Amino acid sequence: MLKEITLGQYYPGNSILHRLDPRVKLVGTLVFIISLFAFGSTSAYIAAGLVLAVVITLSAVPLKFILRGLKMIFFLMLITALCNLFLTPGDVIFKVWKLQITAQGVRMAIHMAVRLTYLILGSSIMTLTTTPNQLTDGMETGLGWMRVLHVPVHEIAMMMSIALRFIPILMDEANRIMNAQTARGADFTSGGLIRRARALIPLLVPLFVSAFRRANDLALAMESRGYHGGEGRTRMNPLVYQRRDHIAYGIIALYLVMIFLIWKYVEISLPFLP
Amino acid sequence: MEIKIEHLSYTYNPGTPFEKKALDDISLTIGKGEFIGLVGHTGSGKSTLVQHLNGLLMPTQGSVLVDGEDIAGEGYSLRQLRFRVGVVFQYPEYQLFESDVLKDVSFGPKNQGLSDEEVLARAREAMRSVGLDESYETRSPFELSGGQKRRAAIAGILAMNPQMLVLDEPTAGMDPKGREEVLDLLRQINRERNITIVLVSHSMEDVANYADRVIVIVDGKIRWDDSPSVVFTRIEELEQTGLRAPQVSYLLKDLQDKGWDLDRSAVSIDAAAQEILKALSVPGQQTGGAVEESGKDR
Known part of the structure; x- marks a missing residue:
């Protein structure tokens, strides 16, 4: 009964994503999430999805484990989508009693669902490839300022x-x-x-x-053992940026620029999206 | 009651990367009134086996028959089985939860659906038999000492009047006096009430002194199942499996190696002392320094 709860869902492995500095992964995830909310357009979502697919492939984590995270928020997603679908004002395309569906509502609902899915997938990839200890280490060092x-x-x-x-x-x-x-x-x-x-x-x-x-x-x-808080404490394995981490930062910056440009200049309208 | 285990195998997390075979083709019979010592290395599968005896785990393969009935059978009442086979887990004091000792000891019999008077009578009797008098009845289990907590927890199992008592390391972390008290209590329960005892232990001395039969488990398989005097004379083989024999077995072996005429089957201290005295009384026996030397080795 209790075995079904899987927290601290690290998936052991040695992919390039596993080896990256946790700070890079934290920043990368943050940038990814911000990009989802700041640059919301069909074209940007397609591009972000492709990037996500590449990252998932690189992580070498079986897709089953990644999708497990989605199961947990299924209902949240459903409710969000329904609220957006029915409560967004705009051009009515369908109306029953007091419930109305608008073109903008459909668009919003789909965008919201995609956004949430990406958000969960993106953060799952981070927690799946980073041990909890690395994660807190990364947070402590990264947020030291x-x-x-x-x-x-x-x-x-x-x-x-x-x-x-x-x-x-x-x-x-x-x-x-x-x-x-x-x-x-x-x-x-x-x-x-x-x-x-x-x-x-x-x-x-x-x-x-x-x-x-x-x-x-x-x-x-x-x-x-002499613990007295963080003041003057040294680490056994201090986090040191490697070459691959600098490259990864470069890629993250590139991603941000790319997504911005796509959002700004590329217009894709899918036939089923009003 | 008689428990018969036939070709039992148990695998943890089958079909996942964490799959682990804990028990492998175990067959044994536990008869009424026996006092069995179950020994094995950490991770050998002892605790897994223990959990099959009251149906907390079900065999992956094979079967567990209690008085001829398969516990995995449809309609078999596992709850009733648990009242008949009392299991005392490691560090049982961590299962105490009630506001006073009497209530905690009553938890088992109350679950059995007995009348209030009977629950009370059983709880009082169980407390008395583990050496906790009336003054403990109203005390909180959390303010007792470690040894008293342990005894209160054992009383909680005894109060269910089980026909078989299985104890997983009941003396772990106790002082020598407490250990002896608990083990003497088990012997008394075994002899006076004819309750079957299965004692899981790391202490070869305890097993040698109290058990009539020793079962040694190595890597999920039964390696030996025999009387202590037979098992504990196989010192080399025991050591190969990472276990040890009781200290008296080493002493007797060393003396025998020095040329003493001894029977090595004695495993308790008293029996060994008798054996040595007997050997000493034989005229012409070599005694010079042998005891002292063998004491140094260990």
């Missing part, structure tokens, strides 16, 4: 990596406690909503107790 604004960058990054690290541990623990309580005759799967919620108490109480105990142990272990 925010410390000037008194943003506790290191602390946030540390909290993130600890939280991510503890997901599998607590999931294991939950499984173990569930087994132990099942062995005592606990029943997690039958009965109505209230009965099921009550049945969770023997699982949740020990899980919380264990989480606090582990947090306490971890804090002690960190302090006894």
